[in-house]
Amino acid sequence: MEITAGQLLSQIEYPSDLRKLSKEQLHQVCDELRQFIIDTVSVHGGHFGASLGVVELTVALHYAFNTPYDQLVWDVGHQAYGHKILTGRKNVFHTNRKYKGIAGFPNRGESEYDTFGVGHSSTSIGAALGMAIASANKGEHDRQHIAVIGDGAMTAGMAFEALNHAGVSNANLLVILNDNCMSIDPNVGALKEYLTDITTSHTYNKFRDDVWNLLGKLPVGKNSPRHGLQARSQRQRHGDQIQQPLRKPEPSLFRADRRA
Numbered sequence: 001m002e003i004t005a006g007q008l009l010s011q012i013e014y015p016s017d018l019r020k021l022s023k024e025q026l027h028q029v030c031d032e033l034r035q036f037i038i039d040t041v042s043v044h045g046g047h048f049g050a051s052l053g054v055v056e057l058t059v060a061l062h063y064a065f066n067t068p069y070d071q072l073v074w075d076v077g078h079q080a081y082g083h084k085i086l087t088g089r090k091n092v093f094h095t096n097r098k099y100k101g102i103a104g105f106p107n108r109g110e111s112e113y114d115t116f117g118v119g120h121s122s123t124s125i126g127a128a129l130g131m132a133i134a135s136a137n138k139g140e141h142d143r144q145h146i147a148v149i150g151d152g153a154m155t156a157g158m159a160f161e162a163l164n165h166a167g168v169s170n171a172n173l174l175v176i177l178n179d180n181c182m183s184i185d186p187n188v189g190a191l192k193e194y195l196t197d198i199t200t201s202h203t204y205n206k207f208r209d210d211v212w213n214l215l216g217k218l219p220v221g222k223n224s225p226r227h228g229l230q231a232r233s234q235r236q237r238h239g240d241q242i243q244q245p246l247r248k249p250e251p252s253l254f255r256a257d258r259r260a
């Protein structure tokens with residue numbers, strides 16, 4: 001069965017093609033990418049949910065960042081199908097996980113867009129941090145380093161070691177937590193409860209919405225507070241170090257008896 005890409009996706013071989021499109025067209029790219037993954041995996045097999053869950057994130061990252069110069073590290077790597085399709089492997093995607101075909105996980109030998117060979121979980125932050133430190137040593141201060149890690153992988157000690165190190169380093173690192181409340185099975189543990197609390201808490205969400213709405217009402221101008229905040233977020237986007245990868249935890253975060 002021949003699987004064809006949609007109208008926009010068929011024009012994209014590499015992220016440089018994606019970046020030629022307007023932001024408005026990205027919705028259609030996401031729809032077509034999702035459909036292409038579904039069509040291919042339905043016939044040829046492979047992981048399903050994890051890649052479908054990061055279609056928008058994948059498109060956004062390759063659109064916003066200058067990959068492969070900017071280094072993108074996927075944790076575990078089972079969610080990187082969209083990444084593979086947008087980075088030169090659309091036409092061989094049907095060979096995914098087959099003998100002599102492409103790997104089901106990022107693989108450095110396969111593409112310069114695959115920055116780290118993965119399969120084991122919880123390695124992405126440490127790997128991206130190492131890359132960020134190497135870039136800093138080479139004076140490549142404009143280079144971005146992004147780790148995408150799921151809430152399941154985030155529970156491992158290795159991820160926390162890396163965060164602990166990142167928090168005191170000057171390295172330019174962005175950690176994206178893809179919290180979909182799902183690992184291989186639904187997640188368990190105190191961290192999962194904490195993440196659920198802060199994302200479903202009425203107070204937290206109301207506060208966040210209020211701040212967002214307030215910022216939207218502030219005047220736009222060089223000396224306005226809004227300008228300062230925008231400039232700050234812009235600076236972070238363009239390479240200021242992220243000093244505190246994790247918010248200060250509530251004291252009760254690791255209390256076993258904590259219930260929402």
Ligand SMILES: Cc1ncc(C[n+]2csc(CCOP(=O)(O)OP(=O)(O)O)c2C)c(N)n1
Pocket residue numbers: 050076078079119120121122149150151152153154178180182183184
């Ligand atoms: C060290 C290690 N232990 C277990 C696994 C098996 N494994 C593969 S995917 C996965 C769950 C990942 O869940 P999450 O980090 O939430 O990512 P999502 O699937 O939601 O993208 C696990 C435990 C693994 N790859 N590596």
